Amino acid sequence: MSPQGHRSEGPLPLNRHTYVRLTATRLWDDLPLVLLAGFVFTVLCVPASLLFVFGLFVPALIVGALSIGPAWAALLAQEAEIVRGVKTNIGVMLKALPRYWARSAALGLVASFPVFAALFTLPSLARPRVPTIVWLGLATDALGMLILITLFLYAFPLLVLHDLDLRTTLRNALILTSRHIVNTLGLLSMGILFVFATLYLSPGLLFILPAVWGIFVVNNCRMIVEEELADE
Secondary structure, three states: OOOOOOOOOOOOOOOOOOHHHHHHHHHHHOHHHHHHHHHHHHHHHHHHHHHHHOOOHHHHHHHHHHHHHHHHHHHHHHHHHHHHOOOOOOHHHHHHHHHHHHHHHHHHHHHHHHHHHHHHHHHHHHOOOOOHHHHHHHHHHHHHHHHHHHHHHHHHHHHHHHOOOHHHHHHHHHHHHHHOHHHHHHHHHHHHHHHHHHHHOOHHHHHOHHHHHHHHHHHHHHHHHHHHHHHO
């Protein structure tokens, strides 16, 4: 592992027994700032969302890759300060946008490839008889997207916690993903639950839930990097 860890401050050390408690406490103590950061994130995602709503799927994909990834990195950078327990403000997020834009946009572009492939495959489903190769293609795209989402659970927080280059970020993300499967599945399940809550309860949750999920994502990465460094 390349990054240098940050030791937890406060009466309780950050570990598997205190992770949920400490993360929830930080979330509650800085809830106004978390909600403000979530609002900024959502606003930054609006251009890509509008293009998608109007059926401009390819432009939406390109704009989304160049804006949503950096917005997510900036949100996690803000929340990284919160979970460390340091005095912070929304300026951290605004400064993080240009700082991490190139690397996070590159991650976004990588994620756009399976989605782009799926967009060209989906029209084939309108045929009376869908060839098997189409279903295989869609399954491959879905699998690729799932793998990337799993890697990004660690890649984005590693990027903002340790300011790594893109190659080191992806390498370390792959290491953490393979070594901490339970953590990964837990965060994925939490994310899926939030998606269903947004779809079936209220779209307004988009202003809240990404920021709530993000603080758990960044503190999980912080915790397991400390574990990895302690074992070296």
